[in-house]
Amino acid sequence: MAFAEKPKKKENKEIGNFDNRKMSSDERIAQLENFMEHAISMINNQGGALQAAMSKISQLSFKLGKTEEELHIVRVSNRVQRDKLDTIMKSLTELGIIDDQIFDIVFSKIETKFLPINSEGAINGNVLMRRYNPPSDIPHPEKMMQI
């Protein structure tokens, strides 16, 4: 399967170019919605840019996912965006690129990086790892990579 050209760097810079720590909850959600619109536009216009778009979605989630509160916002926003994901999938169907490889290419190769969210959890790629009542002396997930 051949994907089309990669997204232009200029667009990458525009996406997610904000400091979420200074934003209110509504602003963060609005920012995420804007981003999703942009991602859909990229896919509609460029066809093969899904991987880049999803990677950017993931990166944006990282930025929003540093605290419990922010994670909640990400989750709520994600639910709101179901119809938009549907649009993405429809676009892919129209482009004829929905097949087995979509999983391998898009959903399992997104950037892997530990980011601590609180004392009990961390985000690794597209997985949120949450510890519940863990042993008291267990190292934080952030440090697990070195163990």
Next chain:
Amino acid sequence: MRIIKFKEKVMLESKLKPCLPGKEYIISDGYLSQITEVVGQNAIEGIYPFFEVAEKKYNGQDLTDKKILIWRTGGMGDLCFITPNLKYIKDNFKNSKIIFGCGHRFSYGMMNHPHIDELIQLPIDKKYLDEADYYLMFEGIIENNKEAQTKNAYDLFSERFGFNLKEEDKLPILGMSNESLEQAKKLMLNSDNKKIVGLGLKASHIIRSIVPKTLHEIMQLLIQSDIRIALIGSKDDAEVANMLPFANHPLVIPCYKHSEDYRDAIAQISLLDGLIGPDSSPIHIAASFKKPIVGLFGAFPSELRMRYYQNATGMDARLPCSPCFLHGIGTCEYSHPHTKEPMCMHIQQSELVVREIMMLMHYTKPPLASKNLSVLGSP
């Protein structure tokens, strides 16, 4: 809920007691369609609405010297969510009597339960309701309840009871069959003293099941670490095990082949050092023994199931569509075009899962990770 009466003696399942003509039975709407298929319309005398009896409906009343009928039509996980409340009743209300009803398949998991006085099976003979001082059922508590998308399952069930349980008490309590335990010991324990990690083969629906590719990767990593693997499930899960290249490896114990019912599964899980599983009953059973657990979640957030578990980690898939709260009725819109496995279970990271269970096992202090657990329930 409905009341059903039969014209003749009917056998709904081969291992169940027959339903007798003239008697009234309480059934869920879902079970009604199954019954109609099994026995046919001609065997049914009538189906009537089930009217709640307000003065008998339980919501925290004093149960001292009282009898309560509790029933649930859900699976083993749902029954686990109920169990800490049974202990609360026994601890707080002297001479209280608990009659507990559930589906035939899951009743094995509730046998030997230390807090159940009488275990009955669905459909519920209405005489139990007539004889009880109070009753409590949980129709729609998770499946048709918006609150279930934000509130932990243990909180949902204890609120229905009208109880305010302590956080540390929100853990499942199960009974143990000594016979099953002895069989499990023979199957699983040997002198090599290697750690045993259980791997849940399958959830009740594909939407919550770990995909075979991930199961394979997890097994590969555990074997490389010289850890024994117990494949946890039932005989019906052989089709999944057959897809796993390492299923016959010397370090793999095929527990599912020796699991006749939930009594065996409980006994096998009690002997594990840790468990990796999907959003399904093995993680709840393991929680009753405070075993280290890594649960892989997609459709539901792990927090809604595992929040109160000890030494537990939830791996929540984070996709734009998750959590979708789909119960498995129908298929995920974003599932694999051929296998129907959902995207969220495809992105789970085997290496992270294995590293986490090893960390939990290493840091969980004995005797919690010991094989010498005390046996719950009656002999």
